[in-house]
Amino acid sequence: MTKTMTRTARAQGGFTLIELLVVVAIIGVLAAIAVPQYQNYVERSEASAGYSTIRSLQTPYDAAIFSSDTITDVTDLGMQSDASSLGKASVSQADGTLTFTFNDSAVLPANSTVTLTRDADGVWTCTTANIPDQAIPNNCSDEAP
Known part of the structure; x- marks a missing residue:
């Protein structure tokens, strides 16, 4: 019986073409599913990174408003203008807005924005422009084009 098993084991030397x-x-099916999901993940993470960048400026902005300081640039709020490789943060004291604009190196479309707007009561709202629906950060809404 061992003689028969040995012959069978030797006869099968590798994998068939099928x-x-x-x-x-x-592998092709798995890749077809995984690549788009990864792309969505990268979009969401970039949008969240832009949101987090300008969200970190809320407290310094409020402090500057309460102390009647003039804000002309994000450097007045303690951030360097080139703090993120994904884009640029900007501030407008006249509009009460903090905006993150994505550049060409991001996966998101160029000139996509995440904006925090402060109303007269000190309440912040978040809006986005040109960001795909699945990538919009939590607590943000999509602006009308």
């Missing part, structure tokens, strides 16, 4: 094709097909 087995290899099935494995390649499975």
Whole structure:
């Protein structure tokens, strides 16, 4: 009986072409699902990074407003203008806005924005422009184009 098993084990020396094709097909299907999901993940993470960048400026902005300081640039709020490689943060004291504008190196469309706006009561609202719906950060809404 061991003689028969040994011959069978030696006869099968590798994988058949069909087995290899099935494995390649499975890998292709998995890649077709994984790549778009990864792209969505990167979009969401970039939008969240832009939101976090300007959100960190809220407290210094409020402090400057309460002390009647003039704000002309994000450097007045303690941030360097080139703090993020994804884009640029800007401030407008006249409008009460903090805006993050994405550049060409981001996965999101160029000139997409995340904006925090402060009303007269000190309440902040977040809006976005040109950011895909699945990538909009929590607590933000999509601006009308």
